Amino acid sequence: MRAEKGSFWHIGVIGGSGLTAGIELEEAQEIAVSSPFGEPSGPVVTGRLEGIRFTFIARHGAGHRIPPSAVNYRANIDVLARCGVTDVLALSAIGSLREEMAPGHMVMVDQFIDRTHGRNGSFFGTGMVAHVSLADPVCPRLSRLAGEAARLAGAAVHPAGCYLAMEGPQFSTRAESRMYRAWGADVIGMTGMPEARLAREAELPYAMLGMVTDYDAWREDEAGVEVSHVLEVMHANARIARQTLRLLAATLPAERTHSPIDHALDHALITAADARDGGLVARLDAVAGRVLDRG
Ligand SMILES: CSC[C@H]1O[C@H](OP(=O)(O)O)[C@H](O)[C@@H]1O
Numbered sequence: 001m002r003a004e005k006g007s008f009w010h011i012g013v014i015g016g017s018g019l020t021a022g023i024e025l026e027e028a029q030e031i032a033v034s035s036p037f038g039e040p041s042g043p044v045v046t047g048r049l050e051g052i053r054f055t056f057i058a059r060h061g062a063g064h065r066i067p068p069s070a071v072n073y074r075a076n077i078d079v080l081a082r083c084g085v086t087d088v089l090a091l092s093a094i095g096s097l098r099e100e101m102a103p104g105h106m107v108m109v110d111q112f113i114d115r116t117h118g119r120n121g122s123f124f125g126t127g128m129v130a131h132v133s134l135a136d137p138v139c140p141r142l143s144r145l146a147g148e149a150a151r152l153a154g155a156a157v158h159p160a161g162c163y164l165a166m167e168g169p170q171f172s173t174r175a176e177s178r179m180y181r182a183w184g185a186d187v188i189g190m191t192g193m194p195e196a197r198l199a200r201e202a203e204l205p206y207a208m209l210g211m212v213t214d215y216d217a218w219r220e221d222e223a224g225v226e227v228s229h230v231l232e233v234m235h236a237n238a239r240i241a242r243q244t245l246r247l248l249a250a251t252l253p254a255e256r257t258h259s260p261i262d263h264a265l266d267h268a269l270i271t272a273a274d275a276r277d278g279g280l281v282a283r284l285d286a287v288a289g290r291v292l293d294r295g
């Protein structure tokens with residue numbers, strides 16, 4: 001079962017590298033939520049910031065135990081939907097493919113190129129087929145609000161950027177890095193996909209604030225990426241990330257108005273009622289209950 005969203009904000013935060021220890025929430029409590037899509041990355045913590053409800057999941061689990069290829073992106077998005085989250089903000093470490101996007105800067109990611117493979121990229125499948133639009137994979141409203149909050153927190157913020165999602169876990173070769181630049185990618189990471197596409201299937205407006213930690217491998221005179229350096233930069237920016245969330249909470253409009261993404265599934269389901277797989281339909285209760293319950 002999934003009801004229509006009301007007028008209250010409930011922000012789901014997926015914290016990436018460097019944010020594994022969580023975010024500071026008032027009245028924070030760990031909640032037990034299970035998903036028919038398996039185990040989420042780790043404990044789900046809910047609480048408030050400036051009166052607004054936030055629910056947090058560490059993408060790589062406690063102690064950064066889960067590599068990008070093994071993150072259960074479906075379970076993470078499904079449990080956020082089950083918790084009644086209205087919108088999802090991802091905070092991620094990213095490499096820069098552009099000179100002007102310097103380490104320490106933030107990027108409001110607005111497009112993705114997906115080079116990942118072998119990950120579960122859809123909630124739907126045989127017995128319940130759905131095709132959602134992904135032309136604009138990021139929610140412009142949430143992205144703008146998060147970007148403004150980051151600016152208020154003192155970050156240098158880039159208003160747009162195309163994120164190349166690579167499989168990893170190794171960083172790119174110099175040839176790959178140069179090729180991604182030629183393709184028009186601006187930043188690179190290992191986790192934005194299929195996370196963004198799954199959020200869309202779950203009708204959750206999704207935005208990603210990427211924190212630049214390095215210049216990837218395209219600059220000839222620069223050494224390759226070192227994970228210790230990435231984490232150093234992330235830790236140096238953790239204060240800004242926390243401040244960004246607090247300012248986001250403080251500057252959200254008092255009422256959440258409808259987003260077209262709240263109804264992304266309205267015209268997406270194409271399997272005839274008598275051809276549907278009951279087991280799969282049951283598993284889709286949180287993701288697609290709003291439309292499946294219509295009969
Ligand atoms: C720790 S360096 C590589 C690692 O960092 C990024 O993670 P996240 O997007 O969760 O912040 C990148 O995607 C890799 O998973």
Ligand SMILES: Nc1ncnc2[nH]cnc12
Nearest residue numbers: 093094095188189190216
């Ligand atoms: N250069 C890079 N490549 C992939 N993921 C990253 N995360 C942070 N920096 C990265």
